[in-house]
Amino acid sequence: MSFGSLRHFGPFRSLGETAHAGSVDLLFGGLVACSALVLALLFFLLLRFSIHYRAGNAAADRDHRIKKSWHWEVAWTAATLAVFLALFVWGAQLYLELQNTPKDALPIYVVAQQWMWKVEHLGGQREINELHVPLGASIRLIMSSQDVIHSFFIPEFRIKHDVVPGATENLWFRSRRAGVFHLLCAEYCGTDHSRMTGRVVVMEPAAFEQWLKQQDVSGTLAGQGEALFRQLGCSGCHGAGASIRAPALDGLYGKPVPLSDGSITVADDAYIRDAILRPRAQIAAGYEPLMPSYEGKISEYELVPLVAYIKSLAGSAGAP
Amino acid sequence: MTERNYLTVDNTLRSWFFTTDHKRVAVLYFAGITLFFFIGGAAATVIRLELIEPQGHLVTSDVYNRLFTIHGVVMVWFFLIPSIPNTLGNFIVPLMIGARDLAFPRLNIASWYVFMLGGAVTLYAVFMGGIDTGWTFYTPFSTMYSNSYVVLAVAGVFIAGFSSILTGLNFIVTIHTLRAPGLYWYRLPLFLWSLYATSAILVLATPVLAMTLLLMTLDRVGGLGIFDPARGGDPLLFQHLFWFYSHPAVYIMILPGMGVVSELVAAFSRKAVFGYKFVAWASLAIAAVGFFVWGHHMFVSGQSPFAGLVFSFMSFVVAVPSAIKVFNWTATMHKGWIRFDAPMLYALAFIGLFTIGGLTGLFLACLAYDVYVTDTYFVVAHFHYIMVGGMVTAYFGGLHYWWPKITGRMYPEYWARAAAILIFFGFNMTFFPQFILGVLGMPRRYHVYPPEFQVWHVMSSAGASILAVAYLLPLFYLGWSLFFGARAAANPWGATGLEWQTPSPPPPENFALTPEIRRNPYQYTHDGEAVPQNA
């Protein structure tokens, strides 16, 4: 596979393809600086002591050896703890930024399977092993796996997240330079793990819109989902005029849902997905546990448009 | 050798394979782990040869995946974990304690048979076609997708785990109950403190691995779906259970090495270890805190951010006692009488390389940076610096230090120093480029890789070829010394320590009379003369 015009790897050759990457590189610099200082001090002392206090050097002053060791112990332990605390806070704070997906992020769906990445845009555009995104926009990747654990890794953006079967994972970024970047799988997943690679293509917004229009689509993602909704029989209970009493899905996404055990959960991507695959695990308050499970009847890849459709229903918090 | 010692007292095969003498058990273990070291090393050799080229033409991906798996499995469970405790520990612990043998000698030889049986089962899995899950056996790949000999390989590890537990049990009871008169806890050599801490982990962590492997096997064999999300299972539960053992396991591997280094630094600086109590308690602290950091292997796995914060913080905390040890070893050398025999070269190498490995551990404990470098070669370099640059180096240091005691022969000093220096050079050339690879973004467990990375891989493989030769050297000159080496005196290094108060090699009963302990373990005069504990 040719990488063509890909930018080279290298933390020091770029100023940070994203703001986050720049911050991570700064953190790296800090860690290297601390390590270098400690290492330099250690090597200096080891060398100095080895030479000056070697057995052959009888002239060295070996009197007045340090007896009260605990002053030194407390001092260097405290210093170590202080530096470690600072590094912990720095890393944690940056990490929490990565957990905080901006509300206005553009969602794009990713399904991982052995050994390829399938990407679906809201407009129904599909890609394999490629991810086209507009420059400057916050992108939110909603990821799931068809089979084993994979890991979505964009080295130039300094981000990575495992993609676990049975779960929906979230990863966001905002690029600040157009270009083509590496996409790699970073969790061993079988024979062709090292060939499960691709490209992340960041385009100027206008070029991105053009690209979207040029793709062959069979309807928007939500539109495909609506078709599946009917095909799989969901409308039989959840549609208008259904004979079975089932929770209404209009405006469901993003809203709190009271459950039969008294607790309240939020209808996020994971909730909707779990409700389709394992409906008996969390039963909505006031409803009978009648919904059949679709586990094994629908692939991760088909779940994507279905979930997108439900999210798009009128009044939902996440309507695109 | 005409005098009576544990080697000459009986030479029949039966006396070796049915021995209960801890010294002979140690030699049996030494043979076993050396065999496994070279098997794991052979896998590493093929891996490094393959990685010279980005597109990999030496072996197929399936074979490559089996190679790195078996390298990890064999090195972790059949070399690193048993090495120092079961060879040096078995031999030296009763001597350092002034005892006749360990508390349970028959359990000791039984544990060797269990270990070898486990190794045989895993090797059989390799000969049948191997296992391709990685040494971490992540589900659902290992339980539902892998077409390799998972159950067989895992069975061998499960069996060998009993050997670990029995060894830890033996050491704990020995150190508690068999100390010679006057040998209070604060008079114990630091090697024993670290083995004690190691034994606590062996006893408490290994059973969790056993249960994890059992559940994984039942899942795979019975199609139970315990870790299958489609049937209510949770792949992350496997990771939590696995790492709950496997993180403390890395402390099982490094603590004995640290114990050896304490002995070496004291003996070759002719000076008491600085901050003895702090070093002793640091071993216990590492063991204890080490049970609370396992989630740092799972920062990007989908575990909650809150869990990430806790595990990151604890991972920084667990690094503190290790740092304390490094500072104390350095301070020990201050105003000492330093000699540069091969064991000391290894000890110095350990301090440097372990510090590099430990500092890079901070990079990994740091949440936002770990997100970038986890599952890359940065992690591979980090743990090889600790395990090979640290543990294996300490093992070689201890082996050379106690070689006269174990064999009654001196090894050729200049060959040993040359090998130590060559190992240091080859090691850094092999593994430092891997830090660079990781920082550049190269993932681990990759058979083929983007061509931009080739230069670093070639450098690493070149280093590996030097390392391979360097590791073969001791095999030859130590072997030579068995037949032609100079006869060793009881205390060739002039060190303190009870093990040097008995002939080299020791008689089967270790001491003619039970020693009486009168002082601290590292008492040297101002001019560097040893004052033994029982003098």
Add this chain to the structure above:
Amino acid sequence: MPDPHLAEQFVDLRQQQNAAELGLWTFVASEVLFFGGLFLAYSVYRIADPTGFAAAARHTEIVLGTANTAVLLTSSFLVAWAVAAARAQSRRTAAALLWMAAVLGVVFLVIKGFEYRREYDEHLIPGLNLATSGSHATADNLFFSFYFAATGVHAIHVALGIAVIAATGLRAWQGAYSAEYHAPITVAGLYWHFVDVVWIVLFALIYLPGRAP
């Protein structure tokens, strides 16, 4: 003349006894972690689906399980009595008590065998013939996977314990022990008590859910 029971690495019988007991407590600690791992995994899944697990647990044979609990508790009592008998130098009593405890252990396994047979007939064995379907399939599969794993591993420990207790009983009958030296009985007893405690925890976790009024 050193005591014939004194192993040469020990100074006296007292030290040997201390070592034996510490050894067994250490072993018990490792077993606690072994079963602990299992119970932890079980608890994670049970917390994720409490109603499902409670429903599945109702399929267990509470009568047989309770009977087994009584059997094990009684056998533990007999073993404790045997230790006291050994200390009082009544070696025949000690031996008889140990054998009775071993017999009760066998009774436990037999009852367990009946239970497994019932569960086979009711199609409750995951991977073999588990036949529940619909809404309960997931919980039944997980619950019974853990049920068989836990009771199976426990049964192996019981079998080993029976062998140890019976052998110790035989040695006691042959006069191998005395008031000064009966560490093997204490140690075997400790192991048996541990196996009993594991059963009690297992019983509470596996048989009792879903049965509270």
